[in-house]
Amino acid sequence: MRHSRAFWLFVGPFTAGLAIFVYLPIGWSVLLSFFDARNTVTPSTFVGFANYADMLTDASFLRSLGTFSLFALFVVPLTFVLALALALLVNGIRSMQAFFRSVFFMPFACSYVVASLVWKLSIFNGVRFGLANTVLGWFGAEPIAWTVSTSPPWYWLVLVTLRLWLQLGFYMILFIAGLQRIPRVLYEAASIDGASSGWQTLRFITLPQLRTTSVAVLLLLLVAAYQAFDEFYNVLGAGPFGRPPLLYLYNIALGSGGQDFGHGSAGAVILTLLIAGVTLAHGKVFAR
Amino acid sequence: MKALRYLALWVSAGLFLVPFYLIVRNGLALESEITATSWTLFPASFHWENFTELFSDPAVPMVRSMVNSLVVAVLQTVGQLLFCSLAGYGLARIPYRYSNVVFYAVVATLMIPAAVTFVPTFVVVSTLGWVSDLRGLVIPGLFSGFTAFLFRQYFLNFPHELEEAARIDGLGHWGTFWRIVVPNSRGFFAALGVISFVTSWNQFLWPLVIAQDQDAWTVQVALSTFLTAQSLNVHELFLAAAVSITPLVIVFVALQRFLVRGVTETGIKG
Structure with missing residues (x-):
């Protein structure tokens, strides 16, 4: 009895908050997804699975899922490899380690909004004075309309480089922490055994020892890419192309498309199931 | 080489x-x-006179939005540390029959990223009448299952001897937590607190959804509005961006050590 009072004294406030701001919305949203809920959150017209059927046949929603997949396909492996490379570089030097680590980590201080501003208005500005076009101009190339053209879809270069700049430092720190946990004796043993080249130690010691870190980084990257919203919203706006799922949901539930909470909720449920599925599958594949 | x-x-x-x-x-x-x-x-x-131009431009609520961001980030950091550390300690240290049930309810939320549930959360918050309101900006972000989980893992490894000494001195769970556990965990609190502050300052989607009146804008919403509407001189926009990252640059320089620890704690254990 004494324990139960102490337990709820500690855990009670948090649990109440979790119930109201996490579980209640999810439950409500599941409920709304079965109703015709335009401009209302207390709907009365039950429509069964119609909202789900609409969303799963809605070309725009499916295209937004495709957008995400394409985005993840580029940004996940690129971030992984480059963050690991930076970590290996920084971890392998004797002097100025702290300096380089700080520089690569610095963009973490910027929001996606700030980065979008720089990328859209300065670096990848479509007119001739944008930095990228200025550099292209030195080589005699024509200016490119980076963010407004779909053929070729240069906007992917804009979005992927933006996210790389923002998140590389974060994952580099994770890899450095992983590298520093590798026992030195392993490398000494390897050099006695004649593993001379850096490539061999990387392949047979460093990478296997980084397994836990790598699994965590992959999952974090996937989930982060799934939730992409900020840079798409700020760089491309509510344009017809390059629209990830969250942006699409935002548009139908809260944006100019009116307040359609029924379809918005159905979409949110589908997306949640997908992410939970990815997380579980990832756990299954990499669990050991 | x-x-x-x-x-x-x-x-x-x-x-x-x-x-x-x-x-x-x-x-x-x-x-x-x-x-x-x-x-x-x-x-x-x-x-340098661009500063005067930016801060005296009546169309740009620069000071107001910076203050909003600061208030939201500070309240969210303090609130999240408070609620999540209490919950984490209770789950780690106080034996209770349904402790496991509560723990699973917390862990289950880790699979659902908060960003995905913004539509239903908006429904709840608007029903409460918290749209364009400080409460709506701050409170839904306080109950992070992930932070509570990290605190639980940390407290599981907290040295028992310290707590037992407190117990002998007649302190209950509550007294032990505040007088012994928290003061001896400053580094961990600082690490998670810094991450929480940075994340809160930079968050965009939720403030965009909830801060609809200009008076409630955070600095990110203000920047984004002027960026997407292209309704502001470009140099003013960039200066506003520079101003908006200044607090975080200070945090980065002053608290680098905790920040790096925070990243490692939040990254790996996820």
Whole structure:
């Protein structure tokens, strides 16, 4: 009895908050997804699975899922490899380690909004004075309309480089922490055994020892890419192309498309199931 | 080989710093120096009077939105640390029959990223009448299952001997937590607190959804509004961006140690 009072004294406030701001919305949203809920959150017209059927046949929603997949396909492996490379570089030097680590980590201080501003208005500005076009101009190339053209879809270069700049430092720190946990004796043993080249130690010691870190980084990257919203919203706006799922949901539930909470909720449920599925599958594949 | 390594590092470092330079360069330039047909890396001179222009522009709620961001970030950091550390300690240290049930309810939320549930959360918050309200901006973000989970893992490894000494001195769970556990966990609190502050300051989607009136805008919403509407001079926009990252740059320089620890704690254990 004494324990139960102490337990709820500690855990009670948090649990109440979790119930109201996490579980209640999810439950409500599941409920709304079965109703015709335009401009209302207390709907009365039950429509069964119609909202789900609409969303799963809605070309725009499916295209937004495709957008995400394409985005993840580029940004996940690129971030992984480059963050690991930076970590290996920084971890392998004797002097100025702290300096380089700080520089690569610095963009973490910027929001996606700030980065979008720089990328859209300065670096990848479509007119001739944008930095990228200025550099292209030195080589005699024509200016490119980076963010407004779909053929070729240069906007992917804009979005992927933006996210790389923002998140590389974060994952580099994770890899450095992983590298520093590798026992030195392993490398000494390897050099006695004649593993001379850096490539061999990387392949047979460093990478296997980084397994836990790598699994965590992959999952974090996937989930982060799934939730992409900020840079798409700020760089491309509510344009017809390059629209990830969250942006699409935002548009139908809260944006100019009116307040359609029924379809918005159905979409949110589908997306949640997908992410939970990815997380579980990832756990299954990499669990050991 | 060693020289190559340093060369690669210097080149990458240069590339990483370019956007920071552009923010300052464009923020302190004349409008014509940004949109000139022949763009130059270095402007002819820095125009510090741009600061006066930005802060006296009645169309841009710069001070207001910075204050909003600061209030939201501080309240969210303090609130999250408070609620999540209490919950984490209770789950780690107080034996209770249904402790496991509560723990699973917390862990289950880790699979559902908060961003995905913004539509239903908006429904709940608007029903409470918290749209364009400080409560709506702050409170839904306080109950992070992930932070509570990290605190639980941390407290599981907290040395028992310290708590037992407190117990002998007659302290209950509550007294032990505040007088012994918290003071001995400052580093961990600081690490998670710094991450929480940075995340809160930079968050965009939720404030965009909830802060609909201009008076409630955080600095990110303000920047985004002027960026997407293209309703502001470019140099003013860049200077506003520079101003908006200043608090975090200070945090980065002053609290680098905790920040790095925070990243490692939040990253790996996820």
